[in-house]
Amino acid sequence: MSLDTSKIADTNRDTPATTKKPNKAGAVAGWADDRLSLGTLTKVFARKVFPDHWSFMLGEIALWSFVVLLLTGTFLTFWFVPSMSESTYEGSYTQLRGVPMSDAYASTLHISFDIRGGLLMRQMHHWAAMLFIAAMFVHLMRTFVTGAFRKPRELNWIVGSMLLLLGILEGFAGYSLPDDLLSGTGLRIADGLIKATPVVGTYMSFLIFGGEFPGDVIIPRLYILHVLLIPGLILALIGLHMTLLVFHKHTQWAGPGRTERNVVGFPMLPVYAAKAGGFFFMVFGVTALMGALLSINPIWKYGPYDPSKVTAGSQPDWYMGIAEGLLRIMPNWETHIWGVTISWNVLIPGQIAPFLLFGMIIGWPFLEQWVTGDKREHHLLQRPRNAPTRTAFLAAMVTVYGLLWAAGGNDILATHFHWSLNSITYFMRAAIFIIPPIVFYITRRWCIALQRADNDRLLHGYETGIIMRSPEGGYTERHLPISEASAYTLTARQRDQIHEVESEVDENGVAAPGGRVDRVRAKLSRGMYADNVQKPTAEELEEARHHAEHEHELESGLDHPAAGHEFDDHNLRDVDDIPLRHP
């Protein structure tokens, strides 16, 4: 029990002893602390360190756009009527007056044309959804390519992946709600995908749509998923994601003083709170700008849903693009056997391939961990070039994604560029198998070349661009050593180790258990890491330095800049060594 000194008279001189009047804020804080132990929490968390790097901002965009989604979405629920009951439209939008339509569609028109700011909120909601999913994708790629998923962060990698899946599901449920011609067509396709499910497809379709498509319950059902269930799950997972982030502390880039054992950066209070809070307003503001100036999903132009109509050039939201592309380029395989139908043409692109691709990305960290056998914690990020195989794998997957995206818009490509629709489709069927391996190979070699360039900078210094002529008449380019800080940063990474098959047989001469698995592991390890360039050893560095000194001796006759290079100082100055401004 510590003594509360504020209540104790602090003078015994000639003024009368009085107790100090406690200040208001302090009193409130004290009241709360007595019940919630806020002091301890503040002590632990308020000065929590967050390292600074632009790429750490990507996840923040996702977080803040989700907050924008909650705010704008709540506004929309005040007027949106999630019902498929039909009535005749008599609202402000003259071109649809007298047209029978569902309450969902009519209330979306009402929000767009009768509620001030309603259209703005609708457009901001839709744009924020696009941003949310896009930011999650880019954040995932950042995490992947820098190895930020390594121990102890594997669980957070899974949580993040689940967030991406839920985000896409949430987006699909959301844009299906207005019950316009485009979203109805999306639901019709979803119904087709469901019906293709082996054995239970029709039953699932009838249960989900409450009878035959389109039925009259799918909008209210999607609505409750969209406003309660999925956002609730997303919110819970975001909470978990952030808790784990705080618990593990953020990863950081290697650099002088930045090691595996510490985290260097700005404290939560005040700098990070201000920056992150300010960034929330920036994301919100950019969304408002987009909502103001960029038209999105003008449902009044599509008209209410009618299963016998469709517009040419119908496209889903961008994140459904790869499913669309897969559906479009899949050959028309269907098996009729033992009185049943297996629709490979729908099953593979709709239910198998997207999850397979997603699973490959999500599973890679675990494959990597198994191959390397690395059980250590990692808090320093890897530069993409220093994990060539991983980087190349992501590049290949991005290529698959991009190709499928293009395939999903094959009709748009055909009409815009006057290409043959059929040729685009045939090309894509082959391209998704041929181009990604090429991209993989090029990226991998590119990374390895960059690793070599790093070693060159370490061993021979950087190119000054100054050409020296020796007394004998030979020409050389002058190299100068890079700063100690840069050199340290380049070498602050681990050497790759290649797993070797320990022994084909155990001590009794019997084939060792798991020998085949071990051989696969060794083979993968060689394939993934054997070509990587390792950083130089201390001896190699010493030898290179020795060599450079010798060269400098040769150049030592030159105590002034070479002719024409008097003002090259800015080239010789290494930015890491000398700051631009002195205090």
Next chain:
Amino acid sequence: MSDHLPETTHDGHPPVVVDEPIPDPGLPAHEWRPTDVDPKAERRAERQVAGLFGLAVVGSILFVVSYVVFQVGDDPDLIGNLGASNVALGLCLALVLLAMGAGMIQWARKLMGDQEIVEMRHPAASSQEDREAAVAILQTGLEESGLGRRPLIRNSLLAAGGVLGILPIVMLADLGPLPGDKLYHTIWDLDTWTPEMQAWWQTQNRTLQRVVRDVVGTPIKVTDLEIGDLVNAEPEVIFATDPETKQPIVEGTDLLIAKSKAAVVLHRMVPSDIVSEQTLNWSVAGIVCYSKICTHVGCPISLNERTTHHLLCPCHQSTFDLADSGRVVFGPAARPLPQLELTVDDDGYLAAKQDFNEPVGPSFWERG
């Protein structure tokens, strides 16, 4: 500089050791910013931040003004098809938010302390003592509950939990009716009609259901179609109105379900262009009738290639040959478009002889 990879230890530090040919030079010295050392720069930054926050106040006022001044419904196409209200409100809101955000960030960057601080990391794993204590506690719990010693209780609890898990799944059964044979019939089949529809049919005094134009519902004569025409059509019953109340007989969800299976296209071609015998037999004077619903995933098909008699689905580009039993000539659809057998009724209008002889729309498992 270890060559082997140690397991995580519990000595309080992550065991990763970076192989370092160069020793860590340590954090570089902090550099003061102009705002730290130059009172002028500091005051300028202060004015910038306050100015930005002031701008946010101005933006808020402008927002309220635009809210009052502009009505939404007036002209949605004003200002680049975006609507004056939308643009004004959006720009004002953006101004408020961006100014606030920029102000806060400028404040953080220029005026708040920019000393980086260092925090040490600790392994995520709990310490060895804690682990052992945890195991001991769990062991105690296991022993005190007797879960290990009393398999009867354990197994019956597992059974109860498993059965409980089934109940919610059972309760979902009423989400929708069972499919039955609904996917095998369309409203072209008079036997599927409701009593109201049957009653209306009695007043018509005919035996064949006409194929009528979509949207307007007018019956079609052979001479109404030119060679190469493509017409969207529907069964006439969906346009039927009650003779007394003049209200549509099929409406709302029933109408949408009916259309989602019964929509058709009519196409007229030179009879000699028709390739397949069945297509010819089921046509009338070169007019063929096919389901409009794609056999891939159910989009309505409507893009007509006039010279080739090909019909293209705008969703996934499956292409069907209308001259040859609706054969798939391109794209992901596997089955031909179902053809509707056409005839001409006593008044000379196109009519359906019978329902489709196979399910229309996307494939499903038990379809065979």
